[in-house]
Amino acid sequence: MYFSREMQEASLKLSRKWEDNVQKSLKNNPDQKARFTTVSDKEIRRLYTPEDIKDINFAEEIGVPGEFPYLRGNQVTGYRGRYWTFRMFSGMGSAQDTNNRWQMLLREGQTGLSTAFDFPTLMGYDSDSPKALGEVGKCGVAIDTLEDFLALMEGIPMDEVTTSMTINPPATVLLAMYCAAADIKGVPLSKIGGTIQNDMLKEFIAQKTFMCPPEPSVKLISDTVEFCTKSVPRWNTISVSGYHIREAGSTAIQELAFTLRDGIEYVEDVIRRKGLNVDEFAPRLSFFFNSHIDFFEEICKMRAARRMWAKIMRDRFHAKDPRSLWLRFHTQTAGCSLTAQQPYNNVIRTTVEALAAVLGGTQSLHTNSLDEVLCLPSEHAVEIALRTQQILAEETGVANTIDPLGGSYFIEALTNEIEEAAWDYIHKIDDLGGMIAAIEKGFPQMEISEAAYRFQQQLDAGEKTMVGVNKYATNSTHPLPLVDIDEKVSEEQIKRLKDVRRKRDNKAVKKSLDDIRGACKKGDNVMPCCIDAVKNLATLQEICDVYREVYGEYKDPGLY
Amino acid sequence: MPERKIRVMVAKPGLDGHDRGARVLARCFRDAGFEVVYTGCHQTPEQIAAAAIQEDVDLVGLSCLSGAHRILFPRVVELLREKDADDITVIGGGIIPEQDFTMLYDSGIKAIFTPGSSLDSIVEWIKKNINPTSAEFL
Amino acid sequence: MDSIIKKICAGDVRSASRLIRDIEDKIPEARAKIKRLYSHTGKSFIIGITGAPGAGKSTLTDALITELRKSNKTIGVLAVDPTSPFTGGAILGDRIRMQSHAEDRGVFVRSLATRGALGGLSQAAGDAIHIMEAMGKDIVIVETVGIGQQEIDIINHAHSVLVILVPGMGDEVQTMKAGLMEIADIFVINKANRAGAKQLQMELTSMLNLSSKSAEGWKPPVVMVGDAFKPETFTENIVKLSKKIEEHHIYLQQSGKLTERMHRKAMAEINDTLHACLLEPVIKSLAAGGELEKFAEKIKNRKADPYSVAEEIAQRFFKKENEK
Incomplete structure (x- = not known):
């Protein structure tokens, strides 16, 4: 970066001195473990110095918010004009039950809706299908027909509130219901806004909510992109998701690489199949990342994601509109980092993860409730989770300045390392013939399984710690009131x-x-x-x- | 008597596709020296029971994260019983609140492993409780 | 008749699967059951499916089951997966692709682990086929491991052998050189929508034209099977494949080759059983007494040669038998 020759020399000298001191000190005070790694098993050095970032070209690789490569943020003014959207994912039981929870969240200061559907809905089955046995309304709201959907939207101002719908194989149907509901309520399609997750590739890779084969699945996605580009201009057409890839046990680098490669696959398909110009639809693509427990790794992953997508859109797709280069993303704190044991600790985990998401520059955030590892979240638990975001935004001051960790030797070095490793994966998938081909060969699936198994073995061996699970376990319990969905x-x-x-x-x-x-x-x-x-x-x-x-x-x- | 090889099946009943745990377990059981049949996601209890019998496994491990375990787990046990195969041990895991344990044990589920259970503890349980040498020849 | 034999002959899955398990675990009583079962075997048509990992063997098996069930044929499937040499464990993952048939009473899928066998099957495969035959299955499909290129055990068990190839895997020609060429009755070029399929077909056809096999009266056809994700063409291709299998069956019957194959199978069975009944107990008993190690030691130190050792062992074990 911008270090003078004298300063570089001084730094190098000091670093060497420090290294000598370390060697001396280690003789009497050895390290607690042989390797210091992130939760993704990426090795972290003891100290980062100007040496680690001396080769970075400031203007091209870091820059300022609102300018290429958008490492420090898309928005020129950061969170000062507007905080991230507080968007709590919720849905349970019937449409009526979910509508009640939504009304409560809006009253308490939530700024966007986010819908959880039950498994039959997610998989494209009606509630009376034999496949739906035991699942109706359990993990989210059950929607069979437009009537259910209208009950869900009862009293919700569809021209004011944006709604995110976590729906994949039947995304066309739910989007159709949303449009039909707006129509019935007299709201023009040009006024409605929201998101459908609509990302099938990560389903084949990780979450396994699938219906049709990859190729026609992507075709249906391109249909929605084309339709919205022409008729629902405020709609976010795809939420390219790394969240589920991470929950399936991937590393941070795999999450980043597979997600961006999925995004590339969608852009290619829309251009090829629909003949749209990249700048017509790319600004409405959004992303969805996991914020796991390893604080710095997550921040660097999110920063790297922004820079990588900007490069992909500029160099691979020759996008001209700056909004095409923006990687806008929602974040959810990591469900898999929570523990059923000593569940109150989950509030602390979620707070740290939410802080990472904010420092990583998220546009929208869901904070998990402390009881989510046990059941659907209770109203009280959801409130604590929402308050966590409000405290971060309005009490802690972390949103005062943009990308406060930018320029740190460690953060910039780690961001670069993560980016490099993610490019390697992306190139590998290119070589395999793209993401659909890679999925057919099982490449991303196997990489994730391997990482998940390795993590579990490290946990069992005590090389990684989960408080209350493999360390500091206690027998004392403070039972939580659990939400139960009646048959x-x-x-x-x-x-x-x-x-x-x-x-x-x-x-x-x-x-x-x-x-x-x-x-x-x-x-x-x-x-x-x-x-x-x-x-x-x-x-x-x-x-x-x-x-x-x-x-x-x-x-x-x-x-x- | 020659040594018997333990055969187990890992199955995911219901519609949820969160198979991280199931996949990790399949690998872990292989490394423990078991023969592991994995059925994949989205299985009905009927498919699981039929597969367990065709494969002559000693144990079926069910994994469910969607909350449908109260209906689906007992149904697997019931189907095995109907087919005279109740000597096949059924255990379960996933997101299962403690308040459901009694109901599941009563229905014939022999053990429940919730998140945080170590792989070793599951393997140990199986080695202790599954003894194929005792399998009576029909 | 034993109740288990009766049950198996009546098609009872649980008894059959149990007996297969006992054969795998080498329970001595299980052999006695096979003896009694044997007269009920020999009636099924046996299809072997082999090819490299990732060639799509299980997906093809799944599709063949669907097709064959349309004519109401009952089917047994033996799917072999490798045992880890390090832990002795195995993940038996072929079944996953056939799970949609789990509830069909006309289909019985049983997974086997190789347990150290190297020829692409497991030692228990032969008897497992017998058991499925005794159950009255019209067709038994045996899917090999597909790891090595020495997977020729299948010809000793199957009437028709399908070799599955995929374009672009780079090892087709190697596969052919390694002997799979000779064992194939039908070639399948799977995932034929991929680049290189046409070329593979041409190479294969020209090699087949040179081969001596065509002179025998059956020229192995090359069947192209497209992407399993494109239901219409895929089903069409599978219908074609299934017709080719039937044609081969008819050819075997009419040309008298079926009896030839049954003879070959019988020879292989004698070979296998001799190994299992004579050699294995000898090796086991020597190992148990620690003698095996001592012999190895002697050979290693050049105090003895392997032939003399073998003769000494034969003297001891087989003489005794004769004297009795």
């Missing part, structure tokens, strides 16, 4: 579904499903037919069954 939710949901099936115009449903089938076969955009179908009260599964029929069903290839 009645399922019965009532099934009854509602059956009522809808009885009262709707089945001829109209059949016709609109045929239209979707036709669009699928011809390769047309399914979105317009999807909106008609949900308005005619076709169910989620009925539409997804058409996809399964035309595109085939993806099966877990079982690579480990």
